[in-house]
Amino acid sequence: MEMIAVGGASTEPRSRSGQYLIVQLQGEAFGLDITDVREIIAYMVPTQIPMMPDFVVGVINLRGQVVPVIDMARRFGRPATQIHKRSCIIILDLQDGHSRQRLGVVVDAVNEVLEFGTEQVEPAPQFGAGLRTEFIRGMGKVEGNFMILLEMGRVLSLEEMSALSAIAAEDGTIGTADYGV
Amino acid sequence: MMDMDPQMAAALQTFFEESRDLLQDMESALLFMEEQGADLERINAVFRAAHTIKGSAGLFGLEEVVRFTHRLENLLDQIRSGTKTLSPGNITLLLSCGDHINDYLDRLVSATPLDQHFLSEDLRLLAALQSALGENSSATDPSLTEPSLTVYDDVESRTEFIHEVSSDAPVKSAANWHISLRFGQDTFRDGMDPLSFLRYLQQIGEITGLVTLTDALPALSMMDAETCYLGFEIAFRSVADKASILDVFDFVKDNSIIHVLPAHGQIAAYLKMIQQLPEGDQHLGEILVAVGSLTPEELQKALALQEGSDQTGQHLPLGEILVEQKMVQEPVVQGALEKQQQQRESKNAERQLLRVRAHDLDHLVDLVGELVIASAANRLFAGREDLESRLESSSQVARLVEEIRDGALRLRMIDVAELFQRFPRVVRDTARTLNKDIRLEISGEGTELDKSMAEKISDPLMHLVRNAMDHGIEPAEQRLAAGKPAQGSIILHARHDSGGIVIEVSDDGGGLNREKIRRKALEKGLISADQLLTDPEIYALIFAPGFSTADTISDISGRGVGMDVVRQNIESVRGRIDIDSTPGRGTTMRIHLPLTLSIIDGFLVRLAQDTYVIPAEAVEECLEYPQTVGSVGYMELRDQPLPLLDLSAVFKKAELSETRRNVVVVRHGMERIGVVVSGILGNQQTVIKPLGKLFERVPGVSAATILGNGDVAPILDIPTLIQRHYAISAKSALVH
Numbered sequence: 001m002e003m004i005a006v007g008g009a010s011t012e013p014r015s016r017s018g019q020y021l022i023v024q025l026q027g028e029a030f031g032l033d034i035t036d037v038r039e040i041i042a043y044m045v046p047t048q049i050p051m052m053p054d055f056v057v058g059v060i061n062l063r064g065q066v067v068p069v070i071d072m073a074r075r076f077g078r079p080a081t082q083i084h085k086r087s088c089i090i091i092l093d094l095q096d097g098h099s100r101q102r103l104g105v106v107v108d109a110v111n112e113v114l115e116f117g118t119e120q121v122e123p124a125p126q127f128g129a130g131l132r133t134e135f136i137r138g139m140g141k142v143e144g145n146f147m148i149l150l151e152m153g154r155v156l157s158l159e160e161m162s163a164l165s166a167i168a169a170e171d172g173t174i175g176t177a178d179y180g181v
Numbered sequence: 182m183m184d185m186d187p188q189m190a191a192a193l194q195t196f197f198e199e200s201r202d203l204l205q206d207m208e209s210a211l212l213f214m215e216e217q218g219a220d221l222e223r224i225n226a227v228f229r230a231a232h233t234i235k236g237s238a239g240l241f242g243l244e245e246v247v248r249f250t251h252r253l254e255n256l257l258d259q260i261r262s263g264t265k266t267l268s269p270g271n272i273t274l275l276l277s278c279g280d281h282i283n284d285y286l287d288r289l290v291s292a293t294p295l296d297q298h299f300l301s302e303d304l305r306l307l308a309a310l311q312s313a314l315g316e317n318s319s320a321t322d323p324s325l326t327e328p329s330l331t332v333y334d335d336v337e338s339r340t341e342f343i344h345e346v347s348s349d350a351p352v353k354s355a356a357n358w359h360i361s362l363r364f365g366q367d368t369f370r371d372g373m374d375p376l377s378f379l380r381y382l383q384q385i386g387e388i389t390g391l392v393t394l395t396d397a398l399p400a401l402s403m404m405d406a407e408t409c410y411l412g413f414e415i416a417f418r419s420v421a422d423k424a425s426i427l428d429v430f431d432f433v434k435d436n437s438i439i440h441v442l443p444a445h446g447q448i449a450a451y452l453k454m455i456q457q458l459p460e461g462d463q464h465l466g467e468i469l470v471a472v473g474s475l476t477p478e479e480l481q482k483a484l485a486l487q488e489g490s491d492q493t494g495q496h497l498p499l500g501e502i503l504v505e506q507k508m509v510q511e512p513v514v515q516g517a518l519e520k521q522q523q524q525r526e527s528k529n530a531e532r533q534l535l536r537v538r539a540h541d542l543d544h545l546v547d548l549v550g551e552l553v554i555a556s557a558a559n560r561l562f563a564g565r566e567d568l569e570s571r572l573e574s575s576s577q578v579a580r581l582v583e584e585i586r587d588g589a590l591r592l593r594m595i596d597v598a599e600l601f602q603r604f605p606r607v608v609r610d611t612a613r614t615l616n617k618d619i620r621l622e623i624s625g626e627g628t629e630l631d632k633s634m635a636e637k638i639s640d641p642l643m644h645l646v647r648n649a650m651d652h653g654i655e656p657a658e659q660r661l662a663a664g665k666p667a668q669g670s671i672i673l674h675a676r677h678d679s680g681g682i683v684i685e686v687s688d689d690g691g692g693l694n695r696e697k698i699r700r701k702a703l704e705k706g707l708i709s710a711d712q713l714l715t716d717p718e719i720y721a722l723i724f725a726p727g728f729s730t731a732d733t734i735s736d737i738s739g740r741g742v743g744m745d746v747v748r749q750n751i752e753s754v755r756g757r758i759d760i761d762s763t764p765g766r767g768t769t770m771r772i773h774l775p776l777t778l779s780i781i782d783g784f785l786v787r788l789a790q791d792t793y794v795i796p797a798e799a800v801e802e803c804l805e806y807p808q809t810v811g812s813v814g815y816m817e818l819r820d821q822p823l824p825l826l827d828l829s830a831v832f833k834k835a836e837l838s839e840t841r842r843n844v845v846v847v848r849h850g851m852e853r854i855g856v857v858v859s860g861i862l863g864n865q866q867t868v869i870k871p872l873g874k875l876f877e878r879v880p881g882v883s884a885a886t887i888l889g890n891g892d893v894a895p896i897l898d899i900p901t902l903i904q905r906h907y908a909i910s911a912k913s914a915l916v917h
Contacts, residue, residue, distance in 0.1 A: 047893040048791065049872070050832030051879055059872070059885060059893050064551035066870040066885045066893055101874065158874050166878035 016121040016138040020149055023090065024109040026073055026081065031114065031140050031149040036092045038102065040110055043087040053168040054080070056161070057106060062091065069104040070156060076131055081106050096158050103156050116140045121149065188372035195536075196237050197286055203230040204279045205602060211272050211279075212605045219260075219267040227275070228257045234282065236428050239381035240373075245295075246285060247384060249303070252310045253278050259314065274309050276606070281306055357389075358426060358441055360415040363397075365436025368409035373433055375411055382429050386419020539632075542592055549582075549589040550780065550868035556582040557889040590780070594629035597675040597684070600639060601626070604646060604673060611650050618657060618668045619650055625675035630682050634754045634774060638684070641747040645686045645770050646671060648743065653690035653768055663765060665689065681776055687769040693762040698722055720760040724748040752900070755781070755798065783867030783886060783896070786845060787860040788828050792894040794867055794886055795856070799847045799899040803861055806842035816844065816855060826906045827857040831881065849900045856902070865889075869896065880905055 020031030046058030046069045055074035059066050069089055073081045081087070089104040124136035129148060137151040207230040210223040231254050238246035253275070259265040281302055288295060360382075364375050382388065394412035398404065419426065426441045427434070556579045563575040601623050608621040630638075654660075654669035661667055672687040695716065702708045702722045722728060726745040751758050756774040775781065775798075782797035807816050815822045825844065828834075844855040867886040870893075876882065883898035 047885075047895070049876055049879060049882060049885075049895055050834070051881065052876070056875065061887050061891050061893050064547070064554070064887065066872060066887070068873065068875050096874070103875075162875050162878055165875065169879050 016149065017116050017118040019113055019115050020140065021090070021113055022111040022147070023107040024111060025107050026078060029111065029147045030072075031116075031147055032090065032092070032152060033137070033149070034113060036094055036152050038091045038093045041089050041091060041104075043083055043089055043106065051165075051169040053161070053164045056165065060089070060104060062102075062104070065102065067091065067102050067104050069106060070161075072105045072107070072155065075155060076135070081108065084108070092152060092156070094153055094156055101158055105156070114140070114142065116149070122146070188370075189374075192372040193241055196241060197290055200234050200237065200286055201283065203234055204283050206230050207279050208276060208606055209602060211275055212609060214267060215269065215272045215609075221261070224257070224261050224267065228254065228261055231257055232428065233431075236381075236431060239384055239429075240377050240432060242377065242380070243289070245303075246282060249278075249282065249285075249307070252307060252314075256310055256313050265313070271313060274306070274313060278306055278310070356419065356443065358386075358417040358419065358423070358443060360413070360417050360426065361438070361440040361442070362415065362430070363394075363412040363438040364409045364433060366408045366410070367436055368433055369407050371433075371436070375409065375413070378430060378433065379413070379415075382415070382417065382426075385421045385425060385429065386417055388415055389418050390416035537592075546589050546593060549586050550870075551887075552582050553586055553780075553866065553868060554887050554889060554891075558891065561889055586780075590631075590776070591629070593631050593633075595632045595635055596626060597628045597630055597635075597682075598623075598626035600630070600635045600642070601673055601675075603639075603643075607643060607646060608650065608671060611647055615651060617650065617654055619654055620668055620670045622670060622672045623674075624672070628675040628677060628682060630675075630774060631776070634756075637750060637754045638756070638772070638774065641750045642673075642684065642686065642772070644743045644747050645772075646673070649686055649688040649690065649768065649770070653688035655691050659691075663691075678773070682774045684772045684774065685769055686772075687767060689767040692764040692766055692768055693720055693723070693760065694764070695719055701728065716762075717759065720762060723760075724758070755796070781867050781869060781896075783865050784845070785862035785865055785888075785894070786843075786856075786858040787862055788832070788858050789834060792862065792888060792892065793828070793858075794865075794894050794896040795845060795847060795899065796896065797864055799849060801846040801848050801853065804844040804846065804855070806844050806857060818846070818855070823853065823855045824906065825855045825857055826902060829857075831902070831905070847899050847903075849903050852903050854903055854906055856897075867896070 019034040021034050021037050022029050022031055041062070044060055046060045048058040049056065049068075052058075055071050057069045057071050059068050061067075071081050073079065083106070086109040087106060088110060089106055090110070091102060091104050093100050093102055095101075120141045121138040122141065123138055124133050125139065126133060129136060129139075131148065135151055135155045137149045139146040140149045207227050210226045210230075214220065214223050231250050235247055235250035235254060238250065256265065256271070256275070260267050260271065265271070284299065284302075285295075287293070288299065362375075362378075364373075365371075368375060379388070379391075392414045394414065395410065397410040397412065399410070404410075417426070423441050427439065430437065430439050433439075556575075560572075560575045560579050563571045566572075604623065605621055608619060612619040649671055650669075654671070655663070657667040660669065670689050672685070674685045674687070676683050698719050699708070699714070699722075702719075702725070703710060705725075705728065707722060707725050707728070708714065724744045724747070728744065748758055751772055751774075754774060756772055758770060758772050760768065760770055762768040783794040784797045784800045786793050786795060804818070814825050816825055817823070823844075823846065843858050843861050845858060845861070846853060846855050865888075870885045870887060872879075872882070872885050872895075880901045881898055882895045883901075884896045885893050886896055888894050
């Protein structure tokens with residue numbers, strides 16, 4: 001009988017080629033591995049959870065399940081994402097150790113799904129992308145331009161985010177949670 | 182542990198669970214008999230438990246278990262047949278054997294190596310079993326000595342046969358059998374391996390001839406690799422009786438065709454078997470001859486007989502044939518048939534219990550929780566529209582949903598008897614260690630509680646019982662001097678009480694010593710000398726960390742780590758414990774538990790625009806925020822200072838601008854604070870939703886819930902908030 005390998009850690013770099021959901025975030029396009037994406041929903045106002053770092057917008061009720069929502073821009077150390085008509089929340093299922101964690105990220109808009117072949121993806125540059133290198137899976141080539149393909153397992157690393165949450169709860173320096181909604 | 186495919190691992194898991202249940206049954210039966218005297222029914226139950234464990238262990242190749250249980254079975258067998266008595270010594274031995282098997286299984290599950298301690302215990306028990314069997318070791322295997330028993334076993338067996346009880350039975354030596362096996366098509370898919378059955382068969386006898394039947398194998402292109410097409414005809418030599426041989430195939434009996442016949446035995450039986458098997462008659466007959474179970478002459482006779490019956494066009498029921506041929510007496514057959522019927526019925530009753538994956542059940546309960554919320558919203562909207570028919574139907578839905586919720590929650594419930602079942606043994610062993618005569622009374626079986634709660638409460642309960650035995654119940658001389666019976670008693674009682682469950686541990690010992698507790702608490706600096714305390718307040722001191730009043734530290738309890746852990750564990754399932762004690766008469770520890778862990782009574786409060794839930798059990802009262810209070814952080818409540826906790830400050834929100842605010846007085850243990858909120862929204866049944874890993878380090882919020890309008894509301898963690906209150910106020914005192 002065949003042994004079924006149970007998924008490895010999300011931090012393992014996966015093959016870079018494949019389909020990516022292209023999203024718009026503060027004027028910049030990013031690619032999210034389509035296999036992580038569960039669904040895309042219209043923006044709904046999350047309920048704030050007190051004492052969380054500013055990149056945790058809050059939690060939403062996704063058909064009865066309480067799902068945390070992350071502001072990726074804040075996570076990248078940029079200003080908070082402003083909510084407008086085309087804002088939406090992308091629900092992702094990310095492997096975390098042996099369990100799958102469901103998370104939502106706020107984006108300005110969803111553009112399209114693009115297929116990247118191996119030859120269309122370059123390794124992440126050491127600097128210049130304005131992002132922590134580990135957040136970048138690769139640079140996708142589209143019509144002569146590059147866009148960042150994100151390593152969502154790292155961007156939304158629960159371990160790191162929950163450690164930051166603990167710090168945020170201890171002192172108020174990170175979270176002055178007055179979200180412009 | 183050994184490498185195995187997932188299905189095998191799952192089957193092994195089932196084996197562990199079943200074996201633990203069986204060992205538990207065995208223990209209960211033994212303890213009962215120790216108290217009430219031996220009875221055959223329970224001895225049989227113990228024997229069956231050991232036998233089933235042995236059989237299953239053999240399937241998985243757990244040789245140590247097979248070897249050990251085999252010896253155990255020998256002793257049980259002799260007790261069953263009356264050769265040996267169930268002496269107190271034997272009961273203790275059998276109990277230790279049960280523990281030993283349990284220990285082995287535990288080690289297997291946790292992949293702990295078998296160390297010196299285990300091996301010496303193994304040797305000790307085997308030696309003890311040997312000597313218990315000792316004086317009469319030459320006795321014949323009792324399973325083969327009683328003809329009446331043999332008939333009985335046959336009838337119980339699940340095949341259609343009543344095999345011949347011929348004049349030369351009872352057989353004292355090894356007998357020849359013929360076993361005909363057609364494994365069910367799903368055998369592999371069910372996680373079974375035909376080979377393991379054959380291997381196990383060799384443990385109870387010798388396979389003298391074997392032919393593998395591949396007739397059912399389709400052409401290669403048609404073959405499904407996961408389907409079992411195999412059949413076996415086996416000539417077998419063994420001292421085991423038919424039931425034991427059939428037991429080997431217990432796991433596959435439902436889907437496979439299994440016949441066990443005495444070799445060279447009743448031709449009619451062979452005939453019937455040949456008719457029932459899928460292969461061609463002639464072919465099968467030749468195989469039977471080939472494996473040596475039939476002689477060619479016997480085969481000829483059988484086939485001739487079959488032709489005869491085919492011509493008349495009717496098959497007589499086997500029972501009738503047997504009677505006709507004067508092989509069994511009619512009343513025996515009648516009784517046997519009735520017995521068989523009863524067996525089937527009891528088997529059906531057993532099947533009415535299902536094993537369900539806990540995860541599936543949790544999912545169902547979650548969905549029902551959603552349904553409760555959705556139905557509340559539905560009612561809300563129906564109320565707004567003011568359409569009577571709509572309102573009516575929505576309240577009917579709401580009522581049904583509530584029933585479904587109760588039903589779904591009940592699925593998670595177990596009888597408190599399951600929780601209590603380990604205690605007779607604990608009390609027995611502890612009483613021996615303490616050298617006290619103590620009786621355990623259990624009442625309130627039938628009270629149900631959530632399974633995960635039962636698991637969490639089991640250890641604290643154990644500690645309370647041991648504590649009561651050690652510290653509560655006085656030594657016999659002291660009891661007699663006080664005019665009490667020498668035998669102490671511990672009562673475990675469970676009951677439902679106002680939407681919750683109460684479990685009581687009572688002893689009829691000396692009661693708690695007020696003065697001693699007070700002195701000790703003073704010594705440890707838990708209270709000050711001038712503090713006036715009520716009895717319950719003094720008793721509650723024994724739950725303080727590091728508190729122990731025992732003069733000597735014993736093995737059983739008295740290390741002083743116990744009672745505060747007990748309280749923590751109980752509080753972790755949102756329960757509480759209180760103490761009732763009368764000097765000289767005894768002590769009752771009363772544990773109050775909520776009915777379920779997934780739904781609580783919530784008290785909804787508003788903080789600016791946000792809604793928060795405070796568990797209603799923590800709420801004592803609600804007050805208007807006094808206008809006169811400064812920023813001192815205290816207000817006056819019935820001449821007592823009440824520390825205030827401003828949620829907006831704790832949660833680092835903008836300060837509340839409302840002039841009208843409310844104070845919710847919450848309590849945890851002996852501490853009490855006032856939580857300042859913007860408004861109070863009232864009570865609501867609240868389904869608890871875990872917040873997940875991201876939020877697990879957020880103090881003050883334990884979970885979330887979904888409100889009727891679909892919004893999420895955090896549930897406040899009152900104990901943590903109270904603890905943090907002091908830290909925060911200390912810090913802000915430094916800053917300002």
